[in-house]
Amino acid sequence: MPALPVPYDNALPPGFTLYDDRLADLLPLTPTVFHMLVALSAGPTHGYAIAQEVEELTGGQLVLGPGTLYGSLQRMVASDLIQEAPNPGEDGLHAERRRYYKITGLGSAALRAEAERLARAVDAVRERLG
């Protein structure tokens, strides 16, 4: 797969080069993964909260079922976009034993790159359609 040209190299976090193979393999992100990363970009949280956040972000367009949610989380952990985070503890609200996740450096880079890609696409459309 040819590496995507990503011109905004200043958008990448330290440690990632422009044509990083790992990043190229991950792009473009599927809408599900993209929105889940957006949800996680606000800070570590648990699966159900991610699903709710995604639903809100997409105006109810994307409702993640249990299998899709954890299937995606598993794949995202496998490709190093996110990783498990410690459960913040027994603060009552999250007293149940839920798995927490946080976004990784690679995940942030992929999210940023995907956002730029989408932004360019949006810009192009706006320019042509006025």
Add this chain to the structure above:
Amino acid sequence: MSTPPSVDRLRDLYRRLLALYPRDFRQRFETDLLQAFDDRRGEPRFRGTTGGLRLIAFLFRDFMTSVPLARPRADRRGIELMINDVLRDLRFSLHMLVKNPLFTVAAVATLALGIGLNAATFSAVHGILLRPLPGAEDPEELVQVYREWAGIEFGSNSVPHYQDVRDRTDDVFENVAAWFFEPMSIAADGQTERTMGLMVSADFFQTFGVDPVVGRAFIPGVEDEGPGAHPVTVISNGFWQTRFGGDPGVVGTTISINGHAFEIVGVTPADFNGPMTIAEPPLFVPLMMVNVIRPGFDMLSARGSNSMNVIGRMRDGVTVERVGQRMDVVLTQLREEYPASYEDQLGTTLVLQSEAGIHPSFGAAQMGMSTVMMAVVGLLLLLACVNVANLFLARARDRKREMGIRLSLGASRARIVQQLLTESLTFSFVAGLAGLAIANVSVGLLAAFRPPIDGPWTVGVEMDSTVLLFTAAVSLAAGFAFGMAPALQAARTETVSSVKGTGGRVGRSRMSSGLVVAQIALSLILLTSAGLFLRSLQSATRIDPGFDDPANLVMASVDPQLQGYDEAEARAFWDRLLDDVSRMPDVSLVALTSTPPLGLNTSDRGVEIPGYEFAENERSSLHYAYVSEGYVETMGIGLLEGRSFTEADDADAPPVMLINRRFADRFWPGESAVGKAVQTAGTSWTVVGVLETGKYGSLGEDPTEFMYMPNRQRFRSDMTLVARTPADPAGVMQSIRQLVRDMDPDMPVYDVRTMEDHMGIALLPARLGGTVLGIFGLLGLALAAVGIYGVMAYSVSQRKRELGIRVAMGADRRSVVRLVLGEGLRLAVIGTVVGLAASLGAARLVQGLLYDVSAVDPVAFTLVPATLLAVALLAVYVPARRAASVDPIGALKAE
């Protein structure tokens, strides 16, 4: 916030479906997945019934997307493709169902009725006959024991006989129990009811392997010792729930049975309803208490008083043959010890509990009945499948073009077969659901059915898992069966050879034509039989029962001795009740009888007539009743000669008797019977009056001799009060109950109803027969209609080209309609003729159950075929119209 229980079942189902995921994924995320499920379930949009359905759809989609997601990348592509295909086929199938509502409704209704009635009938047969006794441990080890006499294969057992059998069969039986139904009046919590309880030997529960859920069972060695010494009872789970709200504290409390206090010692488990599938006795009382429950007769020591059922549990490895040999030895011993009691007993009949059905004396009849029922509904299901297959074939034919296009666009045949199979399985899933709903409703109706006889009788029918599996298997098999034929046919589609449209009659459909004829014939048989029953009901209501206006006669039965009254107290009770009821403003006349007419029981007794010699086999045992003064007047029975009873006909007066005209004509033809003597019950009675002959046992009976004796001359405790009211039967019934309650709050009053309702019992067989056959007949009619429609629609679609040519050549549309109508009607007429011939045979079978209706009843035999032909005409008309609207140019160009 409470979640409906169905949601929890859903969670369970969801948990099981997690097995679809790869094992490592499942192990890692199971709790998280269930947690996510619970979170979703808590959301407002997934609550309630519609929410539940939404949740199911949501989870289905989730599975479809996530199952490949959770797999290693390499497998993913193939699975995704397959799932895409399945999803697309499913969507298309649903679309097809919605797009052709007429087709869908006809086919789904046909198959659903077939499946539904199959499941319901299977439930009934299974519940009553086939199911091993519910709640009993290892029911295949249980053997019913009967005494065999000349002409009686399944004779009951007496208490001493049972005890001897029990004590002498230790080598073959682990336990031997005895039981019988006994009327009991039960008072607890200020409510009194009269019902049938079960008297059981102390080892009854051990024999059946039943452990009480609360308290204890009876203990052999305790409750089978000392007559009257252990006033204890085990109550049924149902009685425990309804009367005591399932309170475990009832153990140790007392209830009143027939006026005596009994301590409740245990509660049976919910799945055990006693030794018969058609009754749920509310309580069990030790056999040794029978002299308390039913005083006045020492049943415990009466070797000749046979009224008990005996059942034994065989030891491991013992066969019925060995039990038989042992029983022969026991019988030989007993013959020597008690020659008088055993000289007539021929042997012992043993019946395995699992083969006994309701009662072995019904023998082959009950199994035969259920086999016939199963055969009829099985046949209906088969016809339903054939019909649906025909419908599918007709449609497959219409879709040949679609298939051809698909093939030419590169679809593989396998792919097309897969799609059609998905369609038919989707269809049979929908039909299976609808069928299950129909089965549920009919089983509910069956289970709610209570014969109009007091007692704990039930129809032990419920949908159980066997039935569910049966339904699922039937509907899947049906789906596959009719899915395959069109699928194969469609996949065979060549460059569409159908252009050669064979013209003339459709060769392939000879078999389906034959089936249509068979369907019409079958439904005609069922419908004419139902018609005969209905006609019989109609004429039964016109039969003169020998008394007036049954709607304004109120009956109520009481047995003071059940409540522990002695003779003097019972007499006083009856006198006072008669007096009080006669003073009620809405009652014009009131009287008592021991045996109201047209009930389930009649009593007969041998008579001798001075000067009359009975021939060898002439019937000398005649029906009788004990009645009070005023009975003849209250009932409105015609008095032909002499007088009726008065209060003066009491124990001090000479014994007198009333007889009916049939009685008089038989013994004293041509002369007056008044003043003649009849000897019966150890007394010589003088005839004082002759009454009109009425109906006593059943409305259909031939004129029967009947005699009445005054109850003041022979005391009977259990009597039925009859009161005539010109205006308000319901109010009078209420007042009579109240009067009895005022006299003794614990006295049970039973069988309170109008004579008209009481007579309903006599009409029950005709009513049941008419209803059941009518339902099956109507179903058959619907099937036949769909069948004839399917065949004609198929034929029309196959002959489109030929019909198009006819129209193009100038045939007018009417003649096309006539052509198709004629062909359809030909089938209908053949079916009707065959059916009529078979119906005449069938009518002979049900003749015995009919009142005053000829087996060749003209009304049933013209109305039914006419209706059937009309329905057939309608079913043919739709495809005929379609044939006539064939566009000649389109039809010619199309292929």
